[in-house]
Amino acid sequence: MKKSTVSIIVVVVVLVALLGGGCRTYNSLVTLEQDVDAQWAKVEVQYQRRLDLIPNLVETVKGYAAHESNTLESVTRARAGLTDAYNTADSLKNTVASGNAQAFESYNAAQSSLNRALSLYVNAVHEAYPDLKANTNFKDLQTQLEGTENRIATERGRYAEVVKDYNVAIRKFPRNIVAGLFGFQAKPQFQAEAAAQSAPKVQF
Numbered sequence: 001m002k003k004s005t006v007s008i009i010v011v012v013v014v015l016v017a018l019l020g021g022g023c024r025t026y027n028s029l030v031t032l033e034q035d036v037d038a039q040w041a042k043v044e045v046q047y048q049r050r051l052d053l054i055p056n057l058v059e060t061v062k063g064y065a066a067h068e069s070n071t072l073e074s075v076t077r078a079r080a081g082l083t084d085a086y087n088t089a090d091s092l093k094n095t096v097a098s099g100n101a102q103a104f105e106s107y108n109a110a111q112s113s114l115n116r117a118l119s120l121y122v123n124a125v126h127e128a129y130p131d132l133k134a135n136t137n138f139k140d141l142q143t144q145l146e147g148t149e150n151r152i153a154t155e156r157g158r159y160a161e162v163v164k165d166y167n168v169a170i171r172k173f174p175r176n177i178v179a180g181l182f183g184f185q186a187k188p189q190f191q192a193e194a195a196a197q198s199a200p201k202v203q204f
Helices: 003-067 073-092 101-128 130-134 136-171 175-181
Strands: none
Touching: 003 073, 003 101, 003 136, 003 175, 073 101, 101 130, 101 136, 130 136, 136 175
């Protein structure tokens, strides 16, 4: 066999090997990116669940307190803060994308503010209407909200793990070459406050 033929065969084998490795690397990065997007969707589901529960909680409290002749300032102020935080979080829910760091940060800052406002509101209600703890609707909603906060913390933790795996993958050699060629970008990570990981605290 001529040397030129052998050289051609070697080049072809090397090219096939490189192409095959590149395809496997690309496919693995696609899978990791999809894992990140899927996990972020789970976080958003829990955020939406909290948004859906809050109006029910407020209406339950308003219905219970309807017999009061004077609106308590602490509850009114807390409800106003909750309303503002709720509206901000709700308005941002369709603008965030897992690949947009600025939108991601703004959205999660709004969710943290909503969590704090919710805690303030629930505690103000408890202080103003201590007998409300016996109301079944209030108790059920509070239990659901606490469960939702715990689920949010859990899904955030899982999101952090899949983002770490993805971000490490696109930076390691030789995957970083494929990632650069096909536009795989680092995903933003949570910079969550410690308070955002806890359910609203209500002392009954």
